[in-house]
Amino acid sequence: MNAKLKILFLCTGNSCRSQMAEGWARILKGDTIEAYSAGVEVHDLNSNAVKVMAEAGVDISGQKSKHVNDFKEMKLDVVVTLCGNAHETCPYFPPRCEVVHVGFDDPPKMAEELSQKGFEKEKQLDCYRKVRDEIKTFVEGLPDNLKEE
Numbered sequence: 001m002n003a004k005l006k007i008l009f010l011c012t013g014n015s016c017r018s019q020m021a022e023g024w025a026r027i028l029k030g031d032t033i034e035a036y037s038a039g040v041e042v043h044d045l046n047s048n049a050v051k052v053m054a055e056a057g058v059d060i061s062g063q064k065s066k067h068v069n070d071f072k073e074m075k076l077d078v079v080v081t082l083c084g085n086a087h088e089t090c091p092y093f094p095p096r097c098e099v100v101h102v103g104f105d106d107p108p109k110m111a112e113e114l115s116q117k118g119f120e121k122e123k124q125l126d127c128y129r130k131v132r133d134e135i136k137t138f139v140e141g142l143p144d145n146l147k148e149e
Contacts, residue, residue, distance in 0.1 A: 011039050
């Protein structure tokens with residue numbers, strides 16, 4: 001039997017998008033992928049990300065924000081950067097570790113923009129739901145999606 005593909009989902013603060021990706025990968029691809037997430041910074045887990053993932057039946061409330069340096073000794077197969085900042089500041093990984101960029105919108109930023117325009121909390125949560133569903137679609141296509149990017 002082949003070993004699981006070790007994927008690290010990397011975002012700026014490891015609070016939202018990368019946490020969602022890790023959660024989806026564990027639920028949808030746990031038989032073939034060993035999923036991790038980290039940030040180039042460490043922020044608290046985003047409560048709205050936890051909420052919308054729970055709506056979809058995925059509990060990420062026990063996940064913790066981790067720094068990318070926590071994984072520098074781990075033999076990873078792929079690092080997937082999920083935002084431009086993480087991609088631009090992604091540290092060096094050994095040559096056998098592929099780095100793939102797949103950008104997703106930033107739900108907290110989008111929600112904040114809606115908040116400033118006076119939109120209700122539910123409309124703000126829709127930003128998280130949209131990205132949650134886009135990440136799910138990406139994860140469902142793994143590992144093939146890594147070749148297409």
